[in-house]
Amino acid sequence: MRASQFFIATQKEAPSDAELISHKLMVRAGLIKKLGSGLYSWMPLGLRVLRKVENIVRDEMNKAGALELLMPAVQPKELWEETGRWAVFGPQMLKIQDRHERDFCFGPTHEEVITDIARKEISSYKQLPLNFYQVQTKFRDEIRPRFGVMRAREFLMKDAYSFHTSVECLVNTYNGMHTAYSNVFTRLGLKFRAVKADSGAIGGDGSQEFHVLADSGEDALAYCEQSDYAANVEMAEGVATGSRAAPAETMxxxxxxxxxxxxxxxxxxxxxxxxxxxxxxxxxxxxxxxxxxxxxxxxxxxxxxxxxxxxxxxxxxxxxxxxxxxxxxxxxxxxxxxxxxxxxxxxxxxxxxxxxxxxxxxxxxxxxxxxxxxxxxxxxxxDIRNVVAGDASPDGKGTLSLCRGIEVGHIFQLRTKYSQAMQATYLDENGQSQVMEMGCYGIGVSRIVGAAIEQGHDDKGIIFPRSMAPFDVVICPIGLDKSDAVKQAAVALYQQLQQAGVDVLLDDRGERPGVMFAESDLLGIPHRIVIGDRGLAEGNVEYKGRTDTEAQNLQVTDSVAFLRDKLGQ
Amino acid sequence: MRASQFFIATQKEAPSDAELISHKLMVRAGLIKKLGSGLYSWMPLGLRVLRKVENIVRDEMNKAGALELLMPAVQPKELWEETGRWAVFGPQMLKIQDRHERDFCFGPTHEEVITDIARKEISSYKQLPLNFYQVQTKFRDEIRPRFGVMRAREFLMKDAYSFHTSVECLVNTYNGMHTAYSNVFTRLGLKFRAVKADSGAIGGDGSQEFHVLADSGEDALAYCEQSDYAANVEMAEGVATGSRAAPAETMxxxxxxxxxxxxxxxxxxxxxxxxxxxxxxxxxxxxxxxxxxxxxxxxxxxxxxxxxxxxxxxxxxxxxxxxxxxxxxxxxxxxxxxxxxxxxxxxxxxxxxxxxxxxxxxxxxxxxxxxxxxxxxxxxxxDIRNVVAGDASPDGKGTLSLCRGIEVGHIFQLRTKYSQAMQATYLDENGQSQVMEMGCYGIGVSRIVGAAIEQGHDDKGIIFPRSMAPFDVVICPIGLDKSDAVKQAAVALYQQLQQAGVDVLLDDRGERPGVMFAESDLLGIPHRIVIGDRGLAEGNVEYKGRTDTEAQNLQVTDSVAFLRDKLGQ
Missing domain, CATH: 3.90.960.10 (YbaK/aminoacyl-tRNA synthetase-associated domain)
Known part of the structure; x- marks a missing residue:
């Protein structure tokens, strides 16, 4: 992409209502634009990031055998009355009346709709198990929306729902989703942990939350650096170290x-x-x-x-x-x-x-x-105490650290809460009607972008993992309008990188070096190549990784291979 | 994709409220599932079709230099009051109050939101022109939703909005969008025409509608088979054929x-x-x-x-x-x-x-x-008459035919209707404040699926163009559970086609041939390979195109090359 044909609009000042660094940086970098309280437009730069996250989520869901569908955002009240949640859900649910004064909501979640589909479409055990998912816009009318996309009212979510003939089968898919989620966050390049969770308002037994680790997280976690153990700090098991020594003193x-x-x-x-x-x-x-x-x-x-x-x-x-x-x-x-x-x-x-x-x-x-x-x-x-940092990890594989986490995913064994209420049944091998076992699995796609920035930033701006960066590489030509040599070298490298499948931004706007560097740092682009007359005279360009303290010279002729290597191609 | 791991749920009966063949066939084929009046879930099979359309639209928009963003579905009343459309839009707009009793709508269109972004983000002529688009869920509260996805209340739309310093520049982008739209419908494999249109409620000068030609269309069109001329029949220019002959009779x-x-x-x-x-x-x-x-x-x-x-x-x-x-x-x-x-x-x-x-x-x-x-x-x-079939085409390139059309796209030169009302201004070369010129360009992504089926179907079901079919090829093995030879041949061909990048469905459900054939015809899969013991004994499989009257034998060893050729690879 050529910057001159793209839309980059950074701003110096963070919005006054921004408390979190991710909120400040996303607005300053021009990734998002506020429309109203808890309502954000994803600008072209931000949407590139969001789509990269979405595509990794989709890819791992497909690999895990889940089937994508797309349900309506607007849902009729009648379905929610079957489960009693129309009354229970509370003011977080955005209620709507249509022109005929029939009641609907802007779906905050889709258990009712998918269970309605399941009871209509699934009649036999032969059709099961099934795991449906969608990537879709949800709305939750937060009383005080804040933190930018981390607690927006309208947000993008991946929600999946599975149907089974037995608990064993449910647990099997649940575990598969655990693996898929771990793959997603690993591919995204985020430091994360899965922790056991109370299942909260959605209900049911057996659930885990996936947290991105970041100082600003709302949840206090205990985790083991040496293993994947993690738990809510209040839930983490406290174990005693060693056994009791023989008494040596007198009372x-x-x-x-x-x-x-x-x-x-x-x-x-x-x-x-x-x-x-x-x-x-x-x-x-x-x-x-x-x-x-x-x-x-x-x-x-x-x-x-x-x-x-x-x-x-x-x-x-x-x-x-x-x-x-x-x-x-x-x-x-x-x-x-x-x-x-x-x-x-x-x-x-x-x-x-x-x-x-x-x-x-x-x-x-x-x-x-x-x-x-x-x-x-x-x-x-x-075990009646809170764990503390340095405690032995309950899995015996190291010691616990304490940190804070941002919840970005949640997997539930719902069991029959919804299928029972909505009579989602199937005929088993013996022709008997049985209620389906259900699981549900959510990922906050738009929230991940904020969480990643909470985890990755410095005083210059965002530090995106490569998986999520709006561009892999930025080329900053110095004196573009004065030097044909610079122009030719920049365009040549741009085209070579494009042909190599690198997602490259050519900053051809003619901005001053300081502006280009500050913006590429703010945007969190992982790799930067600076091309100037002085370096070219010696056949060099300058490379700097986003978190490098020093730039280094590269031979022009080596630069594509160097970057491909950096990008793990 | 293996059918046993996918979700195919066709039904014999069309819904009683379905008037259009596309609505009947989409429900019978299990592409969509009704949730409520004008609300449809896109089942996995249908979503494959929808995504193929969406991806072609996105690709052509990107090629035309438009920049994708994503605006909220929920929009505040205040913006709509600036243009006066809160009052004007009428009951088609789904109005919402949030928990604080502030007024919003579920966006039926996004002129106000994008103009708000433009006035905040664009300050200089140097930033123009810009063309933003999104692929997004819209809601229009139709008084009598019908025709399935053709006139659903919630639907998927691609909407683009361009901003300019001059009418010339607007017209240039407008023409570019005309080309992009023509490319989209050509790539989709649909018979279509662009026709001049009244600009309707959205307002402004200079607009064209893109229609898919189909007998069930709501609009009567006149078009020339020999050229791309087309017009609403009431707008089409009537021309006289020849000149007046000399009088030969006496009154x-x-x-x-x-x-x-x-x-x-x-x-x-x-x-x-x-x-x-x-x-x-x-x-x-x-x-x-x-x-x-x-x-x-x-x-x-x-x-x-x-x-x-x-x-x-x-x-x-x-x-x-x-x-x-x-x-x-x-x-x-x-x-x-x-x-x-x-x-x-x-x-x-x-x-x-x-x-x-x-x-x-x-x-x-x-x-x-x-x-x-x-x-x-x-x-x-x-020219004071309606044109009739056989009239000379006004472009002099042939004769007119009459047909009906389904509107699937619309391009508008809005000019300054919104930018004036909302004071979307920029500073020109002389530092003078000027109001931006605007265009807007919509494509009904979900509607296209219905329109394509209106254009392509027979008594067996859907005839999808290859671009939109849920799968390119279906393999139907006969006696899968009885014959290892059939199973091996089917799986081998399946894997070879997958490796060749063919979107192939292996019908491994063990259904009877009649069921498999009827379903693949109903779903509109363009190419079918039948594998049975009898053919295999002679090294053959059977091929039939969706619209072929007769099947033909293929050497097993030739089948991949044959299909790749059919698919234009």
């Missing part, structure tokens, strides 16, 4: 006149806070309970609620603490407590020996405490 | 006791009706006027309204006829009329000699009548 009281936190106690005693144990006083199903955690750990209430036998729990009041332990908060501990007090220890506490904990006496703690000697083994050992 | 009265029409008079006199002249009595700007037409022609009121000097006109009443001609209707004529009666002759009448017309006396006509002898030359000669 003793230590004065802690003002030290009511583990940090303060550890500082006073000059020990690592990981050698201290804090006792969180709870009332669990009417029983006064101490949850024991390492001083550097936090109770995870979601996990605690899932401890076997636990139904309801709440923090104990100060009165309840004093009544059960005869001690004010800040100095409580599990030693020598009444037999009616239940003790539940986190896995990391259960492997401690010679630890420090509250003494159940004001202004005193105990040191050199050991289970089996100074207090009974805990009634129950469970 | 005489003939008895026509009951003959009040030219047809009846011609029959009585045993002459061709083209030798008779009928007089249509009109009141034109208060003047009693006779419009003279050949007996086989009809007055075209639109053309008559454009005759120089004509402001208003209406048919004369019987009273006015009797008052001016002293004769009842049925026998009136232009001979010996009062000087106050104006005579306007059609071009075809002006070249007649020795013609027959009414005598202005009851039950009498005149024969052998000649201008310049029996009555003065007409005051005015003009």
């Amino acid at each position: 003793r009281e230590v004065d802690t006149p003002k030290q009511t936190t583990c940090d303060d106690v550890a500082k006073l005693l000059d020990i690592d806070v990981s050698k201290t144990v804090k006792s969180v006083a709870l009332v669990v199903d009417e029983v006064f309970t101490l949850a024991l955690l390492r001083g550097d750990h936090q109770l995870n209430e979601v996990k605690f609620g899932k401890v076997p036998g636990v139904q309801n729990f709440r923090l104990a009041t100060e009165e309840e603490i004093r009544a059960n332990l005869n001690c004010p908060p800040g100095f409580i501990g599990p030693v020598a407590v009444n037999a009616s007090v239940r003790v539940i220890a986190d896995r990391s506490v259960a492997v401690l020996s010679d630890f420090v904990c509250g003494a159940n006496k004001p202004k005193l703690h105990l040191a050199g405490v050991n289970f089996g000697h100074d207090l009974p083994e805990p009634a129950l050992v469970a | 005489r009265e003939v008895d026509t006791p009951k003959q009040t029409t030219c047809d009846d008079v011609a029959k009585l006199l045993d002459i061709d009706v083209s030798k008779t002249v009928k007089s249509v009595a009109l009141v034109v700007d208060e003047v009693f006027t006779l419009a003279l037409l050949r007996g086989d022609h009809q007055l075209n009121e639109v053309k008559f309204g454009k005759v120089p000097g004509v402001q208003n006109f209406r048919l004369a009443t019987e009273e006015e006829i009797r008052a001016n001609l002293n004769c009842p209707p049925g026998f009136i004529g232009p001979v010996a009329v009062n000087a106050s009666v104006r005579v306007i002759a059609d071009r075809s009448v002006a070249v007649l000699s020795d013609f027959v017309c009414g005598a202005n006396k009851p039950k009498l006509h005149l024969a052998g009548v000649n201008f310049g002898h029996d009555l003065p030359e007409p005051a005015l000669v003009a």
Whole structure:
């Protein structure tokens, strides 16, 4: 593409409402243009990026055997009433009345429509399994649209829906979609992780989210650099490191006149806070309970609620603490407590020996405490804490890091939530009517562009992976209108690269070098060739990768081969 | 594609609401599935067809230098108020309120949005011309949606909008779009014509419609088989054939006791009706006027309204006829009329000699009548009739045929209708602010699929041009599950064709031959290979083109080359 025949309109200032760097950079680079709140036009430059993402998604869906179709954006109310979601979905659904005052919505998702198709088109087990997908414009009426295309109201989504005769078959396709999604994000060149997820409003069992890792993400994740393990930080499994060492100390009281936190106690005693144990006083199903955690750990209430036998729990009041332990908060501990007090220890506490904990006496703690000697083994050992950076990965393959993630994909085992409600049935081998098992699988195509920029940028602008860059290479000729040699060399290289199948931009607008360089950096074009009279005199052009600190000289005659090599051709 | 891994769901019965053959066949072939009134899902088979059309459109737009972008479907009311179209567009526009009760519409077209982009992004004449396009889902709330995808409410459209500093530049791009559209329809393999059009609700000067020729079309067209001339039948120019022969007869009265029409008079006199002249009595700007037409022609009121000097006109009443001609209707004529009666002759009448017309006396006509002898030359000669089949083409390149057309494209010179209203201005070479000239260019992408089927079908089903067929070739193996030889031959040919880049369907579902053949005919797949044990024993497979009456045998070893040849590879 010649820049003179293309449309590049960058701007110096980011919009005042832009909070995220991707939003700022997409507007500054002219990839998108705001039409209204949460409504963006994809300008030619941005659409090139969007289509590259879309095509990779489509390609991997096809490879996985999914069949593309295209459903209407506008959907009749009646279908949504069959599943009860017309009432449930809430104001995020954009409702519409047509000229005959019939109710419709601008589809925020398509479970109802595809299930309607399935119940009409699928009659026999012989037709199953099937996995349909579309790449389509959706609308969700966000109350406060922001973050540019990351939380736009109108957006481009790939949504797939699968139909099965059995859970095994559903799981098989679900796993295939997991692989396809991993392939998509790998091909896109993004750092990502799949994490287990609550299934949220769409409903059903078994679901995973795909997150692009970026500091600005809305979700806190724990992931393992050495493996593909990742989880929502609140869901990640905490494992204990090593086993309990033999006791070496004898329990003793230590004065802690003002030290009511583990940090303060550890500082006073000059020990690592990981050698201290804090006792969180709870009332669990009417029983006064101490949850024991390492001083550097936090109770995870979601996990605690899932401890076997636990139904309801709440923090104990100060009165309840004093009544059960005869001690004010800040100095409580599990030693020598009444037999009616239940003790539940986190896995990391259960492997401690010679630890420090509250003494159940004001202004005193105990040191050199050991289970089996100074207090009974805990009634129950469970994973009840939030993981922290440096924890062993639950898959045993390394250690956990914490990061933030931007959700760009989601796969669900819906099971029969929709097929049951809408009576999507088929006849099995025995001629019996059965309800179909269903899965659904979404990718936020337009959101990926924003997420990629959140992951890849510097102070000069966007750093696109090659898969998504609007162009692979930009040629910047210096003094184009003054030097025939420059012009000829630039056009020759442009044509050679085009013939080699390289997506190349020739910046023939006659802009100053500074403008050309700043714009190519802002746009995130991975490779830049600068052609000037001085270099040409020695048979050279200049190359610089987007993230290189220095430019390098190339022989003109080597430049096509060099770039093809860089592009992995 | 293997049929067993694809989704083919044909049905025997056409929907009861389907009037058009394309609607019936698309539903029967399973290309589309109705979701609601005017709302259709494109099933995998149909989407393959739609995408092939879309890709050809996109390719030709790119070749013509247009730049693809993507604007939102949902548009704010405020923009439409700037052009006054929020009020004017009427109930075809689907209006929407968001959760904050702000007004939007589901875009029926995008002039306002693109003009808003242009006024924000274009500031200098140096940026012009620009031609932006998108392929996008539109919604028009038809009062009675019907004809399947031909008049759906939600549909896929390619719409382009160009911006210019001058009319010359606009006309240049307009002509480029004319060429691009001609290329699109030629590549699609459709019989089409471009015709001049009224510009309708979108407004502006200079516009042409592209029509696919088909009997079921809504528009009556006149076109020349020998050239690309075509026009709406009401707009087509009527030209006279030859020049006036010298008079050979003397005017005489003939008895026509009951003959009040030219047809009846011609029959009585045993002459061709083209030798008779009928007089249509009109009141034109208060003047009693006779419009003279050949007996086989009809007055075209639109053309008559454009005759120089004509402001208003209406048919004369019987009273006015009797008052001016002293004769009842049925026998009136232009001979010996009062000087106050104006005579306007059609071009075809002006070249007649020795013609027959009414005598202005009851039950009498005149024969052998000649201008310049029996009555003065007409005051005015003009094109005031509808053309008929067999007329000379106005471009002098052949004769006209009449047909019907389905509008699938439209190109407009909008000029400054929108840019003026929305103040889309730029600075010219002299730093003066100027309003941009605009053009717009639409193609009904989804409508083309229906139109192609209207043009190509028989009693077995769809006859797609190769460019649009869901598959190029279908392989039908007979007795797949019984014969290893058939299976091996079928799979081998399938793989060879795939490697040759042929879009091939292997019908491996194990259906009976009759079912396979009926479905491949219904789907309109252009080429079919049948593989059976009997043929294979002699090294043969059977080939049949979709419109061939007989199948033919091919050597297995020749079949790939044969098909590549058929496909023009």
